[in-house]
Amino acid sequence: MRTLTTTEELAAFCDEAAGAPYVTVDTEFLRERTYYSKLCLVQLAFPGVGDSNAVLLDPLVDGLSLDPLIALFRNTNVVKVFHAARQDLEIFYVDHGVIPEPLFDTQVAAMVCGFGEQVGYETLVKRISKASLDKSSRFTDWSRRPLTDAQKKYALADVTHLRDIYEHLAAELERSGRARWVAEEIAVLTDPETYITRPENAWERVKTRSTSPRFLAIVQALAAFRETYAQSKNIPRTRVFKDDALSELASTKPMTLDDLGRSRLLLREARKGPIAEGILAAVKAAQELPKDELPKPDTSRDQLQVNPALADLLRVLLKARTESSGVAARLIAPAADLDALAAGLRDVKALSGWRQEVFGADALRLCEGKLALAVKGRDVEVIEL
Structure with a gap:
């Protein structure tokens, strides 16, 4: 199991991969304590047998540049193959401004080829590669070093079997004439808008019972503040305040620190300092918003007369x-x-x-x-x- 730890080693591998028809890619990352995913490991492979032409790339090594990998991602002569690519692609777009193209997502292709809804990688390995995976390292901390042999074996298997899966699905799509179907679905994954979270739209993810325009205006302002603050501090939005606290704040409309202190659901850290100030400013701004600027809920499907x-x-x-x-x-x-x-x-x-x-x-x-x-x-x- 070869691990790349220098830019020179990565460049040499990418030069080899550039001559291959495709390269399989996977990542391991952490996101429990941050807003943005922390890339901890990249797995790469191009056509070969077993572990040949397959490597692990350690992005946590000081001084290592991912520039050779980014160049490979931009090389349109090499298909980049992922399974359930969205989170992996978000990392590379946010960190490096690149979306690998051309792209092939084996989960999307498998759904088109009759393997069911959101089929997992392990299922495809069993059904196509006729192999089994050791998933004991699935929930380990990938930021800790050194990696164990079990972790390395687990990680490498995510790109070695992916070669067989890709070749099988690509051949099936060619036989059935459905490659265009997959391309339509992958167009969403290669659209940068898929990976951009705009604070002003964050309220649309918050489930609320009230459709009062003024209530929704406060929800909108609070959600925008929370998203902006979480992004700036690189912490999960739930560390700022959770959705249930947001709904409570939109109902109680706090105007002072004393009002915030009476909240049942607000975290203690959010009752003072910059978070508290942001909450009060958001509520005040929403309260002062003119009626013609209040958000309107999408009720287009609420009263459907379904036959x-x-x-x-x-x-x-x-x-x-x-x-x-x-x-x-x-x-x-x-x-x-x-x-x-x-x-x-x-x-x-x-x-x-x-x-x-x-x-x-x-x-x-x-x-x-x-x-x-x-x-x-x-x-x-x-x-x-």
């Missing part, structure tokens, strides 16, 4: 299309989209791109009364009217 019979038929059609195509149902159309279709809405993902081919076109004809469903044995047949 329950049609919704049930759409679910039957989706099940039939899932079975015939082998594509995971949730990837094609989540339940919310089916209800929206049954209520007459047409701005849903299921009616665009490859989903239109697999399900959307028939779903529209079903809604318009242009086709019917019939049961033949255990199968559902689509009948044109």
Whole structure:
């Protein structure tokens, strides 16, 4: 198990990898105590047998530069293969401003190739590589040095078996003509907007019971302050204050430190100092916001007049299309989209791109009364009217 600890070693490996058709990549990181992920290990491999052409890269070594790896990520002649890539890509985008391209995500490809919803790496290793993984090191502290042999073996397996998985799935996509489907999904992963967290939009993740515009304005201001503060201090947003405390503050509208002291849910550290000042300033600003600038909740789907019979038929059609195509149902159309279709809405993902081919076109004809469903044995047949 070779570990790269110098920039020169990394550059030599990347020069070799640049001549390969693809390189498999994985990372180990910590995020429990920080806002941004701390990169602790990078695993890399290009075509070979066993551990050949596979290395571990230690980014925690003083003086080591990741520039050769970043250059490899920008080399469009080499496909970069990840499994469930989103968190890995976020690290490289936030730390180095790069998104590896061209990109292949084996989890996305596996869902398109009939392996089910959000299939795990271990499952693919068993089903494609016919091997098993030792997952005993999964929850270890990857920032501690030295790494044990068990940790190294575990980490390296995440890119060595990935070579077999990639080659199998790429061949299946070529055979089925579905490579374009995967490309549509990966476009989201290669969009920088996927990895940008804007404080002014942070309130949209907070679940609240009230839809009062003034209440939502306070939620918006508090969530924006929390996000900005957490980013500036590189601490988890829950270390500033949690969602339940945020909702309580939006309800009680504290104006003084004494008001904050009466909070039941606010952390002790947030009742004084810069966090307390930020809370009071956010509440005050939201209270003073003109009515025409108050946020409005998205209620477009709250009062949908869903046709329950049609919704049930759409679910039957989706099940039939899932079975015939082998594509995971949730990837094609989540339940919310089916209800929206049954209520007459047409701005849903299921009616665009490859989903239109697999399900959307028939779903529209079903809604318009242009086709019917019939049961033949255990199968559902689509009948044109």
